Amino acid sequence: MSAVIIDGRAIADEIERAIRHDVSNYCSLYNIAPSLVVIALGKDPRSMSYIRQKTRVCARVGIRDRTIFLPLETPEEDLLDAVCAMNEDSSVHAVLIQEPLPKHIASLKILQAIDPIKDVDGFHPENVGLSVVGAPRHEPCTPKGIFEALHRIGCAPAGRHAVIVGRSNLVGKPMMNMLIQKTERANATATLCHTGTPDLAFHTRQADILIAAAGRPELIKGDMIKPGAAVIDVGINAVDDPSSKKGYRLVGDVHFESAREVASALTPVPGGVGPLTCVMLASNTLAAARLAAESRS
Ligand code: NAP
Numbered sequence: 001m002s003a004v005i006i007d008g009r010a011i012a013d014e015i016e017r018a019i020r021h022d023v024s025n026y027c028s029l030y031n032i033a034p035s036l037v038v039i040a041l042g043k044d045p046r047s048m049s050y051i052r053q054k055t056r057v058c059a060r061v062g063i064r065d066r067t068i069f070l071p072l073e074t075p076e077e078d079l080l081d082a083v084c085a086m087n088e089d090s091s092v093h094a095v096l097i098q099e100p101l102p103k104h105i106a107s108l109k110i111l112q113a114i115d116p117i118k119d120v121d122g123f124h125p126e127n128v129g130l131s132v133v134g135a136p137r138h139e140p141c142t143p144k145g146i147f148e149a150l151h152r153i154g155c156a157p158a159g160r161h162a163v164i165v166g167r168s169n170l171v172g173k174p175m176m177n178m179l180i181q182k183t184e185r186a187n188a189t190a191t192l193c194h195t196g197t198p199d200l201a202f203h204t205r206q207a208d209i210l211i212a213a214a215g216r217p218e219l220i221k222g223d224m225i226k227p228g229a230a231v232i233d234v235g236i237n238a239v240d241d242p243s244s245k246k247g248y249r250l251v252g253d254v255h256f257e258s259a260r261e262v263a264s265a266l267t268p269v270p271g272g273v274g275p276l277t278c279v280m281l282a283s284n285t286l287a288a289a290r291l292a293a294e295s296r297s
Contacts, residue, residue, distance in 0.1 A: 001227060001261065001262060002260055002261065003259070003261075003262075003264055003265055003266040004153075004264065004265045005260070005265075005266060005268055006149065006153055006232075006265050006266060006267045006268075006272060007271070008145075008267055008268075008271055008274065008275045009275045011148070011149050011275075011276060012145075012275035012276050015148065015276075015279045015283070016057065016061060016279050019061045019279065019283055019286060020060065020061040020062060023061050023062040023063060023286055024062060026286060026290065030289075030293050032091070033063060033064045034062075034063045034064070034094070034286050034288070034289030035063065035064040035065070035066075035091060035093050036054075036063055036064070036065045036066070036093070036094040036096065036120065036281070036285045037065075037066050037067075037068060037086050037092050037094070037095050037096070038051060038065070038066070038098055039067075039068045039070065039079070039083065039086070039097050039098065040067055040068070040069050040070070040098035041070050041071070041074055041079065041098070041102055042069075042071065042072030042102070047098050047099075050098070050278075051067055051098060053275075053278045054278055054281055055067070056278075057278045057279055057281070057282050058285070061282050061286075063282055063285050063286070068082060070082065072102055073102075073104075075104075076105050076106065076109070076110075079097075079105060079110060080109070080110065080113050083097070083110060083113045083114055084113065086118070087113075087114065087115040087118065090292070092118065093118060093288045093289040093292050094118050094120040094284065094285040095114050095118045095120070096120055096121050096281070097110055097114070097121070099170075111123045111124055111125075112124060112125060117288060117291050117292065117295070118288055120281060120284035120287075120288050121138070121140060121141065121281075121284075122136075122137075122138040122139045122140040122141075122144075122174070123140065123169065123170075127139075128169075128174070131174065131177055131178070132177055134181050134182070137287075137291075138284050138287065138288065139178065139284075140170060140171070140174045141278075141281045141284065142170065142175075142234060142273060142277045142280075143171060143174045143175035143178050144178070144283075144284075145276025145277050145279065145280040146175060146211065146232050146234070146273060146276065147175075147178050147179070147185075147186075148276065149273075149276055150209065150232075151185065153230070153265055155209060155230045155265065156185070157179050157185075157187065157188035157209060158185070158186065158188065159187065159188070160188050160189070160209050161188070161189045161191070161206055161207055161208050161209070162179045162188045162189070162190045162191070162207060162208070162209040162210075162211065163191045163192075163193065163203050163204055163206060163207035163209070163210050163211070164176055164179075164190065164191070164192050164211045165193045165194075165200065165204065165211070165212045165213060165214045165220065165253070166193075166194065166212070166213035166214045166215070166234070167192055168213065171213040171234055172192060172194075172211075173192075175211055175213070176190050176192045179209075191203050191206070201223070201224040204220060204224040204225065204226075205225070205226050206226065207225075207226055207229050208226065208228075208229055208230070209232070210225060210226075210229050210230070210231045210263075211232045211234065212231070212232070212234060212252065212253035212254050213234035213235065213253065214253050215235055215237065215253065216253055217235070217237040217239050217252075218252070218253070218254065219235075219253050220233075220253055220254040220255065221258050221259070222255065222257075222259050222260075222261055222262045223258070223262075225259055225262045225263055226262075227262050228263070229262070229263050229264065230263065230265040230266075231254055231259055231263040231265065231267070232267050232272070233253055233254040233259075233266070233267050233268075233269050233272055234252075234253065234273050235251075235252040235253030235254070235269065236250055236252070236269060236274065237250065237251050237252070237253070239251050250269055250270055251269060252268075252269030252272070254266070254269075256268065256269070
């Protein structure tokens with residue numbers, strides 16, 4: 001079997017067109033564009049690349065977007081002040097803190113300071129709780145993008161066994177939660193694996209849908225995949241490659257060549273999950289702007 005390669009960019013373009021249309025309607029209705037503020041500490045090259053991608057998507061769909069760069073050594077109190085200022089600014093609909101944050105900052109404290117209505121990353125405990133009880137407000141962009149892509153490639157989760165590798169708050173846990181909800185669009189049976197899971201391959205071989213989010217280059221080989229499974233590779237790992245100009249290349253958590261012989265569908269790295277994440281941020285920003293408008297009327 002040779003897997004269909006899932007074109008994340010094409011799916012993201014399709015979603016983006018719909019968002020552009022909805023943003024335009026929002027602007028006509030409220031005479032203001034949805035607006036997103038990203039707060040970043042320092043200029044970590046990987047974060048910068050992600051920020052640039054977000055900026056491009058926002059510009060294309062008509063979202064006003066601004067990044068506030070603070071020095072890496074900014075004290076926690078000053079970062080909290082910056083978050084509070086954005087919470088209070090009614091012209092700002094969405095606030096995102098660029099991770100990773102330096103070690104002297106308590107990440108959870110910062111996330112809890114964001115107005116949950118403006119928390120478009122969906123990491124505020126109130127938003128996490130709402131998702132868990134099946135009443136989602138903002139859901140994290142990466143799992144939301146994957147969920148949408150599964151539907152668009154004809155691999156709806158209902159009745160399927162999804163296996164997720166990785167239990168981060170960013171990807172693994174919210175992915176699990178989305179898949180197991182008792183709704184028509186979800187309703188999967190799901191297994192979550194991590195470093196404490198004995199015999200990872202035993203579990204991954206049960207998966208109709210395998211989602212790899214471990215941050216370990218090429219951890220999942222073809223022989224760990226059930227024939228015909230849909231495989232979503234979230235990982236982005238830089239590995240040394242002297243033959244490349246940059247001295248490295250990006251690989252996923254899935255060994256692409258062996259996986260494509262077994263899977264029925266597979267996301268590439270790059271060009272798979274990444275573009276979906278960015279477009280979902282635009283979707284959440286529009287949703288936050290709508291919530292702000294509803295609360296005013
Ligand atoms: P993370 O916070 O480092 O979490 C990794 C998870 O994988 C942990 O739960 C860890 O288990 C588990 N894990 C690591 N090695 C494992 C192994 N050998 N067997 C089983 N489980 C293992 O990472 P993350 O933030 O979720 O990100 C995961 C990857 O996705 C990274 O490469 C990241 O760059 C990428 N990413 C991509 C996008 C995108 O838009 N494409 C978005 C977000 C993240 P423990 O909990 O036991 O330590």
